[in-house]
Amino acid sequence: DATLGLGLGIVLGGCIVKLPQLFKILKSKSVAGISLSSYLLEVLANAITLAYSFRKGYSFTFTTYGEALFIGAQNIVITLLILAFTERAAQGVATNVLLLIFTYAMFTPSMVGGALLSMLYGLTIPLVISSRFP
Numbered sequence: 001d002a003t004l005g006l007g008l009g010i011v012l013g014g015c016i017v018k019l020p021q022l023f024k025i026l027k028s029k030s031v032a033g034i035s036l037s038s039y040l041l042e043v044l045a046n047a048i049t050l051a052y053s054f055r056k057g058y059s060f061t062f063t064t065y066g067e068a069l070f071i072g073a074q075n076i077v078i079t080l081l082i083l084a085f086t087e088r089a090a091q092g093v094a095t096n097v098l099l100l101i102f103t104y105a106m107f108t109p110s111m112v113g114g115a116l117l118s119m120l121y122g123l124t125i126p127l128v129i130s131s132r133f134p
Contacts, residue, residue, distance in 0.1 A: 008063055013067070014066065014067030014068070014069075014070040014071045015070045017071060017074070018071060018074035018075065018078060019074065021034075021078060022074060022077060022078055022081075025078065025081050025085070026081070029085060030085060031081060031082045031085045031086060034078070034082055036079065036082045036083070036086075037131075038131040038132065038133075039075050039078055039079045039082065039131070040079060040095070040099075041127050041128070041130060041131035042071070042072075042075045042127075042128060042131045043072060043075045043076055043079060043099060044099075044102070044127055045068075045124040045127040045128050045131070046068045046069075046071060046072030046075060047072065047099070047102060047103040047106055048106055048117070048120045048121055048123075048124050048127075049065055049068040049072075049121065049124055050065060050068050050069060050072065050103075050106075051103065051106030051107045051112075051117060052106075052117055052118070052120075052121040053065035053068070054107060055107065055109065055114070055117065076096075076099070079092075079095070080092060080096070083095065106120070
């Protein structure tokens, strides 16, 4: 099916889309010019997308949200590198704890209801767009 093939292509692309940035950071040991807030906004959008898709159950296939999983993982690694190379380790720990709490809340219906999660999901596109502005 063409739709499945396209979905798999998007997921595979998501697996590698941030790798050049990641390798450049590791090679240069520098994050000069990379915006921490941009990556944090993208991570939030990825977490919301994953939680929304997961909580919708089988109405979404992995090819629908798999890209968010892989891009989100790469964004988290880049966020950690930004914090590490700017010597903000304490801020990095706090940021990651907050991201984990936020993500847990998104996946937990008793903490974030379906209506709120749907509203947040509707905000993922503005979050990603705003992440493009420094």
